[in-house]
Amino acid sequence: MVVLDIEGAGRVFRSGRLRVVGLDDVSLRVSAGEFVAAMGPSGSGKSTLLRLAGGLERPTSGRILLAGRDLAGLGEAGLAEALRREIGFVFQEANLLASLTAAENVALALELDGVKPKAAMAGARGLLDSLGLGAVGGRFPGQLSGGEQQQVAIARAVAGGRSLLLADEPTGALDALTGESVMGLLRQRCATGCAVVLATHNVRHAAWADRVVFLNDGRLAGATGPPAGPECLLGTGQVR
Amino acid sequence: MSVRHSLLALLSAGPTHGYRLKTEFEAATGDVWPLNVGQVYTTLARLERDGLVTAEADADGQKVYEITGAGRDELGRWFETPVPREMIPRQELAIKLVFAMQSGMADVAAVVQRQRVATVRALQDVTRLKAAAESAGNLAWLLMLDALVFQADAEVRWLDMCQARLARENTAAGKARRHPEIPAERAVERSS
Numbered sequence: 001m002v003v004l005d006i007e008g009a010g011r012v013f014r015s016g017r018l019r020v021v022g023l024d025d026v027s028l029r030v031s032a033g034e035f036v037a038a039m040g041p042s043g044s045g046k047s048t049l050l051r052l053a054g055g056l057e058r059p060t061s062g063r064i065l066l067a068g069r070d071l072a073g074l075g076e077a078g079l080a081e082a083l084r085r086e087i088g089f090v091f092q093e094a095n096l097l098a099s100l101t102a103a104e105n106v107a108l109a110l111e112l113d114g115v116k117p118k119a120a121m122a123g124a125r126g127l128l129d130s131l132g133l134g135a136v137g138g139r140f141p142g143q144l145s146g147g148e149q150q151q152v153a154i155a156r157a158v159a160g161g162r163s164l165l166l167a168d169e170p171t172g173a174l175d176a177l178t179g180e181s182v183m184g185l186l187r188q189r190c191a192t193g194c195a196v197v198l199a200t201h202n203v204r205h206a207a208w209a210d211r212v213v214f215l216n217d218g219r220l221a222g223a224t225g226p227p228a229g230p231e232c233l234l235g236t237g238q239v240r
Numbered sequence: 241m242s243v244r245h246s247l248l249a250l251l252s253a254g255p256t257h258g259y260r261l262k263t264e265f266e267a268a269t270g271d272v273w274p275l276n277v278g279q280v281y282t283t284l285a286r287l288e289r290d291g292l293v294t295a296e297a298d299a300d301g302q303k304v305y306e307i308t309g310a311g312r313d314e315l316g317r318w319f320e321t322p323v324p325r326e327m328i329p330r331q332e333l334a335i336k337l338v339f340a341m342q343s344g345m346a347d348v349a350a351v352v353q354r355q356r357v358a359t360v361r362a363l364q365d366v367t368r369l370k371a372a373a374e375s376a377g378n379l380a381w382l383l384m385l386d387a388l389v390f391q392a393d394a395e396v397r398w399l400d401m402c403q404a405r406l407a408r409e410n411t412a413a414g415k416a417r418r419h420p421e422i423p424a425e426r427a428v429e430r431s432s
Contacts, residue, residue: 039360041400041403041404184371184374187371201400203360203363203392203393203396203397204363204367204389204390204393206360207360207363207364207366207367207389207392208364208367209364212360212364214353214356214357216403221353222353222354222356222357223357224357224360224361224364225361
């Protein structure tokens with residue numbers, strides 16, 4: 001099932017007479033359970049792509065379909081509701097609420113979905129357990145490492161069974177090994193059917209994805225297919 | 241890659257046959273560097289000549305190799321000494337890019353992009369192996385795979401740098417054409 005379908009999307013930013021192309025005719029289709037990474041230098045359009053996919057900005061050309069529905073066809077209220085139900089965001093900063101425990105931060109996302117507080121808290125604990133984060137549930141963000149905070153932020157972003165997770169440089173501030181555990185967590189979510197789109201310029205993290213697309217000057221500049229079997233690399237010294 | 245020291249390291253765990261050393265070496269390094277049997281026996285012969293191992297025939301007449309005290313000392317020195325960086329291995333990719341640029345026969349940016357896709361694809365494969373090694377708790381194999389990951393990472397970042405330099409060069413060249421009065425270096429500054 002296609003979760004996200006970006007069809008020839010473009011985004012032009014205007015400021016007075018200045019016209020800057022942020023994204024130019026980009027098409028990308030992401031299925032349930034698929035992990036796609038977008039790579040490219042600063043200013044190549046990675047973040048713009050994510051902002052369009054997440055409905056935070058509207059394309060100036062092309063269409064964005066979420067589970068087959070054109071976002072342009074939804075009113076402001078309908079759009080906000082669809083985005084909140086279907087899409088989770090993770091950014092470089094975890095942005096957890098400091099006065100709530102990790103579990104309460106996750107539970108809050110469920111309560112916003114209309115889940116009763118008690119059930120939300122139980123759901124949050126269950127989710128943290130399933131992600132191997134059960135031990136940190138009762139701690140406040142200030143008592144967590146950067147990596148743990150980011151993992152809790154991911155749990156919060158996917159709480160309530162959202163079908164699409166958009167992650168913009170979520171490992172930017174983390175060391176190599178912690179960054180890797182965050183990638184492991186994203187992979188794990190894909191296994192449950194969630195689609196993930198990651199924007200990063202860290203190729204080691206992009207390599208966790210099923211597919212890596214390259215952006216340059218707002219355009220798609222290439223892509224790797226789904227990964228080949230390991231035998232293609234090792235033993236033969238060949239890469240397909 | 242030091243076959244000599246790798247064999248000493250394997251022998252430090254106990255005496256064994258030459259053909260076992262080949263399979264043990266390949267298992268330890270995940271078949272990334274296949275060894276041929278001839279290489280193993282030539283190296284063992286040199287180690288024996290240098291007094292770093294001894295060889296004795298077993299009941300079936302097969303040679304069993306054992307590390308000597310001098311062999312252990314040599315192995316210890318290897319672990320204590322950093323791998324020299326003076327010897328830069330010949331890199332086909334770097335050479336290819338240099339000549340792509342010099343010959344004017346190839347679109348250098350396209351060469352860079354094709355390589356990037358291929359390298360990232362290889363990196364995806366290694367990353368999948370890493371996930372498997374992680375769940376199997378195979379630490380030595382994980383370190384080995386990390387080495388491959390970081391080599392590919394370095395290559396891709398270098399390609400990014402090449403691409404950025406090419407783009408800057410093109411912008412500067414374009415500006416120089418439009419404004420011949422601006423010296424090339426200043427055009428470069430303006431574009432960055």
